[in-house]
Structure formats: C-alpha cells, structure tokens
Amino acid sequence: MSIRLESVRVRLGDTDVLNDVSLAFDARTVAVIGENGSGKSTFARLIGGLVARTSGELRVLGLDPRSQAAELRRRVALVFSNPDAQIVMPTVAEDVAFSLRADRLAPAECEERVSAALARFGLHALRERASHELSGGQKQLLALCGAFVRRPDLVIADEPTAYLDARNARVVADHLFRRTDHRLVLVTHDLALARRCDAAVLFVDGRAAAVGAPDAIIAQYDQTLRC
Numbered sequence: 001m002s003i004r005l006e007s008v009r010v011r012l013g014d015t016d017v018l019n020d021v022s023l024a025f026d027a028r029t030v031a032v033i034g035e036n037g038s039g040k041s042t043f044a045r046l047i048g049g050l051v052a053r054t055s056g057e058l059r060v061l062g063l064d065p066r067s068q069a070a071e072l073r074r075r076v077a078l079v080f081s082n083p084d085a086q087i088v089m090p091t092v093a094e095d096v097a098f099s100l101r102a103d104r105l106a107p108a109e110c111e112e113r114v115s116a117a118l119a120r121f122g123l124h125a126l127r128e129r130a131s132h133e134l135s136g137g138q139k140q141l142l143a144l145c146g147a148f149v150r151r152p153d154l155v156i157a158d159e160p161t162a163y164l165d166a167r168n169a170r171v172v173a174d175h176l177f178r179r180t181d182h183r184l185v186l187v188t189h190d191l192a193l194a195r196r197c198d199a200a201v202l203f204v205d206g207r208a209a210a211v212g213a214p215d216a217i218i219a220q221y222d223q224t225l226r227c
C-alpha cells in the first residue's frame with residue numbers, strides 16, 4: 001500500500017482536526033474531496049510530513065513520516081494553491097535548480113535536468129526572467145516544474161488549480177495526470193478533476209467518511225451537499 005493510516009488523530013490547538021482516520025490505498029491517483037474545513041489540507045500536510053500525527057499509525061510509500069522524515073522529503077513533492085509560497089529564488093532557472101540542491105548533482109547534470117524540466121513546462125523562454133514578475137499561472141507552472149524536476153515518487157497537490165484560469169488549470173492538471181512514474185494525491189473542489197483520479201476519499205468533519213471509485217464517492221458527496 002502506498003498510503004496507509006490506522007486510527008490516526010491529529011490534534012491542533014484544542015481541536016481534533018483529523019479523528020480516527022483509517023485508510024489504505026494503492027491507486028496511482030487519489031482525489032481528496034470534502035467541504036471547507038473537513039480536514040483535507042491537514043490530511044495532505046500529514047502525509048507530506050508537514051504535520052505530525054497525535055496518535056495512530058501512518059505509512060507513506062512504506063515510510064514513517066516521524067522517523068524517516070528525510071527520506072520522505074526526498075521522495076515526495078508538495079504543491080499548493082499559492083505558488084508565491086513555493087518560489088524562493090530570483091530567477092526562473094535558479095528557482096528550478098534550487099529544488100535539486102539536496103541531490104548534489106554535478107553542475108552540467110543539474111543544468112541538463114533544469115533545462116529539460118523548463119522545456120517540459122513551457123517555461124524555457126522565461127528562464128532568465130525574475131520569478132516575481134511571472135503571472136499567477138506562470139508561477140504555478142514554475143512551482144510544478146520545481147516539484148517535478150526532483151522526480152518525486154509521490155506528488156501531493158492541495159488545490160493546485162484554485163487560482164488559475166480555465167486554460168492554465170487544464171495545463172496544470174494535465175501535468176499532474178501525465179503518465180509518468182509518480183503517484184498523485186490531489187485535494188480539490190473541482191469534481192471534474194476528482195473524477196479523473198483512480199480513487200477518491202471523502203472527508204467529513206475530520207473523518208475519512210468514504211473511500212472508493214470517484215464516481216461513487218462524488219455521488220455520496222453530492223448527497224451530503226443536498227442535506
């Protein structure tokens with residue numbers, strides 16, 4: 001199983017934000033859906049190693065985020081709605097190269113990887129541009145480029161298309177769903193996007209209320225929205 005949780009609880013402040021979550025999935029692409037405040041982002045941060053569990057058992061790619069945090073960081077990439085939080089270097093090419101710093105590659109290999117990634121994300125012509133001058137959509141492509149240049153085994157994306165226009169949302173989604181080796185956990189309110197996943201999980205009040213085929217889980221979510 002690529003992601004497995006057993007009775008996981010996450011307490012933040014005086015609230016159990018995630019409560020008794022037990023899940024196991026091995027699907028390559030998993031959608032995480034649910035109402036505002038249901039715990040989706042906390043779940044994404046938990047499996048990405050950014051939030052610690054209070055109790056329970058958790059394995060991501062077979063790793064314990066608590067005791068194998070460095071290995072998890074190496075194999076997992078996170079993408080969020082707001083690319084400004086993820087872009088750190090002054091120019092586009094430098095920012096992508098920064099993602100590879102932990103790999104300690106020879107300069108030529110680093111440059112090769114960066115150039116290939118920039119080309120793949122349609123950013124080649126912008127490589128010397130100041131990162132902060134990019135449009136929102138271009139910044140999100142840069143954030144994605146920085147995530148994928150590391151060749152992660154798992155990409156965790158929390159509403160990656162939230163601020164994008166329809167065209168850029170499609171471009172970003174197509175990169176996320178492109179058939180490569182990576183697995184994808186996609187938190188989204190875009191149910192059409194959720195339908196493209198192999199499996200879905202519905203969060204309700206900090207609990208994983210249902211897991212299964214996206215069509216069935218989305219239908220169940222629709223029912224709760226009508227109440």
Ligand SMILES: Nc1ncnc2c1ncn2[C@@H]1O[C@H](COP(=O)(O)OP(=O)(O)OP(=O)(O)O)[C@@H](O)[C@H]1O
Pocket residue numbers: 012013014015017034035036037038039040041042043
């Ligand atoms: N650091 C924190 N301290 C206390 N409560 C928190 C903290 N982070 C999140 N919460 C609470 O946990 C609940 C779930 O938040 P979370 O961000 O995981 O929801 P979400 O499903 O991603 O919502 P949205 O769809 O609005 O992004 C919310 O009620 C939120 O107020």
Ligand SMILES: [Mg+2]
Pocket residue numbers: 040041042158
């Ligand atoms: Mg959220």
